[in-house]
Amino acid sequence: MINWRTALLPPALAIVFSMLLSSVALLISGANPLEAFGTMAAQLLHGNTAVATVNLAIVYYLAGLAAAIGFQMNVFNIGVEGQYRFAAVVAAIVGAAMKLPPVLHVIVILVVAMFxxxxxxxxxxLLKVYRGVSEVITTIMLNSIVFGIVAFLINPEQFGVLHxxxxxxEQIAPSGRIPGIPLGDAGTVFGFVVIAAALxxxxxxxxxxxxxxxxxxxxxxxxxxxxxxxxxxxxxxxAAMLISGAVAGLIAMPELLGxxxxxxxxxxxxxxxxxxxxxxxxxxxPAGIAFGALLWSFLDRSAVSLESLGIPSEIATIMQGTIVLSVVVAYEIVRRADLAAQQRRVGRAGRNGSPATVAEGGAV
Structure with missing residues (x-):
């Protein structure tokens, strides 16, 4: 059975706490928090900001899924950054070099990216499984190495061109592209949103x-x-590391193919x-990651609107940090409160001496 208090209370506490901390940061910078929040929200109605927010959220969603797969196994895959950049440059090179029918061309590019x-x-x-080496250390090192790999591969003497x-x-042919979803003057949503939802x-x-x-x-x-x-x-x-890496390989695909x-x-x-x-x-x-991706993207896209009020756009970065901190703290508070409540129920049931009641009181 779903514990709605555990499901809904932590996000609510996190939103309130993060808004309070962000308001303090805005007050210190000499700004009116209500005016700043209102300006950021109104930014969504300007031009193609709303569609741009959704498009960026699609990319963030894929990145969040890649990280979450590792987290399920208590694996901290910091290497998502290097994995998606390596996959993007390889997929772009292979995709530009091939001449295939439209759908097949896209499928091959995506398979290359995931591989x-x-x-x-x-x-x-392999180092973690067979040698006990921390994945944090090895993935950080590989993140640094990928900069050199990308620079080497797209050098004009290798597979790159100078513009x-x-x-x-080289540019990928139209047969290897994923058409977008046009929304008139509001812009075009990446067609990759369908694949992201399926993932x-x-x-x-x-x-x-x-x-x-x-x-x-x-x-x-x-x-x-x-x-x-x-x-x-x-x-x-x-398996978790490889699946995480495969999903990470798709992170750049909405922008590359769309x-x-x-x-x-x-x-x-x-x-x-x-x-x-x-x-x-x-x-x-997956639903929480979608919400987080939209929220993060919104803060990224609306940060520019703060400059019209004379507020540094870095305030949005502070908001992002406080949101993550607030979520962690809120879930821990609610988790401990639920644990204490369960212990009290079990204690009361034990004093009543009813085994059935004890079992019921200990259920989550």
């Missing part, structure tokens, strides 16, 4: 309806207990790190 992302996650996965002062891969459902189905998902969560909660039940924690860790059609040195970075925050904000649930 490349999983490949870049393979080394830290003015910018270097990028979210697949993630939910895997965790809730498959044996693999059950074993994944069980291993993440207690490797010892899972091993007693015949589940190999090593295999689950390896807008840019090339991968350049100036392509946006940092999506992987944002995905970690979005996954934490969404508590690793």
């Amino acid at each position: 490349s992302g999983a490949l870049y996650a393979l080394l830290p996965a 003015g002062n910018n270097v990028s891969t 979210g459902y697949g993630y939910w189905f895997m965790l809730r309806r498959t044996r693999f998902g059950f074993e994944l969560k069980a291993s993440g909660e207690s490797a010892t207990a899972a091993a007693a039940g015949g589940v190999s924690a090593k295999k689950m860790t390896l 807008r840019d059609y090339v991968y350049a040195m100036t392509s946006t970075q940092g999506y992987g790190f944002t995905g970690l925050a979005v996954a934490l904000l969404g508590r690793n649930h």
